[in-house]
Amino acid sequence: MADGSPPPDSKPRLEGEELERSVSGRQWYHTLELAPGVVTQGWFDTRSVAGRVPMPSLLTGRRCLDVGTFDGFWAFEMERRGASEVVAVDVLDPEAWDWPAGSTAAVKEALERRQDGGAGFEIARRALGSSVRRLERSVYDLREADLGSFEFVYLGSLLVHLRDPVLALERVRAICGGQLLVVDTIDPLLTMRLPRRPAATLDGLGRPWWWTPNQAGIVRMVEAAGFRLEGRPRRLYMPRGAGQEAPPVSPKLLLTAEGRQAAISAWKGDPHVAVLARPI
Ligand SMILES: C[S@@+](CC[C@H](N)C(=O)[O-])C[C@H]1O[C@@H](n2cnc3c(N)ncnc32)[C@H](O)[C@@H]1O
Numbered sequence: 001m002a003d004g005s006p007p008p009d010s011k012p013r014l015e016g017e018e019l020e021r022s023v024s025g026r027q028w029y030h031t032l033e034l035a036p037g038v039v040t041q042g043w044f045d046t047r048s049v050a051g052r053v054p055m056p057s058l059l060t061g062r063r064c065l066d067v068g069t070f071d072g073f074w075a076f077e078m079e080r081r082g083a084s085e086v087v088a089v090d091v092l093d094p095e096a097w098d099w100p101a102g103s104t105a106a107v108k109e110a111l112e113r114r115q116d117g118g119a120g121f122e123i124a125r126r127a128l129g130s131s132v133r134r135l136e137r138s139v140y141d142l143r144e145a146d147l148g149s150f151e152f153v154y155l156g157s158l159l160v161h162l163r164d165p166v167l168a169l170e171r172v173r174a175i176c177g178g179q180l181l182v183v184d185t186i187d188p189l190l191t192m193r194l195p196r197r198p199a200a201t202l203d204g205l206g207r208p209w210w211w212t213p214n215q216a217g218i219v220r221m222v223e224a225a226g227f228r229l230e231g232r233p234r235r236l237y238m239p240r241g242a243g244q245e246a247p248p249v250s251p252k253l254l255l256t257a258e259g260r261q262a263a264i265s266a267w268k269g270d271p272h273v274a275v276l277a278r279p280i
Contacts, residue, residue: 014126022123027114030073031241034127040071040120042241044270049236050077054276055154055181059083062151066132067139067172068158071120075132078154087147089137092118096138098163100204107207139168142175151178157238157272159221160185161208169225173279180277182222183236188264188271189257190214215273227277237269 014022015035023040031042060082066075069088079086091097094111121134137147139158153176159165172180187201191214198220200213213221215233222229240246246266253259264271 011126013129014123019123019127023127026116026120028071028120028241028243029114030071030120030124031243032071032073032076032124032128034124038127040124041243042071043114043244045239045241046073049183049238052234052236053181053183053274054231054234055081056152056179057081059152062178063087063148064152064154065089065147065150065175067142067153067155068161069121069134070115072124072130072132072134074154074156075134076124076128076130078152079130079132083152086132087150088121088132088134089139089142089147090118090121090134091138092136094208097161097208098210099208100206100210103206103208111208140164140171142171144175147175149175149177153178153180154183155180156183157185157270159218160210160212163204163210165211166221166224169221169227173226176279178278179230180222180227180279181274182218182277183272183274184218185212186215186218186235186271186273187212187261189261191216191271218273218275222275222277226280228280230276230278234274236272236274238272239269240266 019035019038023034023038028040028042031045031047032040058081059078061084064078064083064086066088069075069090072088075086075088094108094115125132153172155172162168190199190201194214196216198217200211200217202211203209219233247262249263249266253263
């Protein structure tokens, strides 16, 4: 292995009561069915989205990479679709995410609790008997000399958390020898107001949320990093999972742009766009 990591199947498969104990009482990001009747209470439930993203239904023979895997839903999905090998990278210590100045310890601790050093991925990997290899790497540090090249790369809900999303996409281009699928957050109101002009709102206040572009903005970021689009962008909503309470939607909420955005998320899910591209 180019990166010298140990094989992933060194621990026994998790099942039965041990699996149920490991799954319950912890915070999950992804909703994963790990065994019949054993489903994680994810913050999001991306299961219905998997059939709607422009990911080839068969990835047979392709070497695939999932960037920012969290509990691993998309990495396991690529494995399920027949990938010859799946590597998943993540930053397991939320301290190492891109934080704006002035973030409080409480916000960092809340993220640390959810991430829990990546324990959810490991439980899921062992329960599914998966061969996905997870490596601790930042998207900014992806190098072909370290990881080799990939025929399919999935990058989901990550650009919004990065101070420099175009640099991240450039790093992805360096290890992408096939297709890249970006599925990331968009600002739906900005997309309606400016359907063709690339634009983004900037957060950068207290939490690692940075640029939320309109749809044209995501497309421009991908192109600016050296990719050519394959097909048209596809609008999607990431549905809330059982682990995320629906915020109450009152008429008062609809008075502000932020409130309207929260209402859209509560009603349909988090607005995203899927863009399939290939390095130029
Ligand atoms: C919102 S979650 C998205 C999870 C998953 N990719 C998806 O689409 O459902 C963001 C993930 O990106 C990871 N992350 C944050 N900064 C990163 C970085 N610089 N490089 C790689 N991953 C990063 C986080 O650890 C987390 O797993």
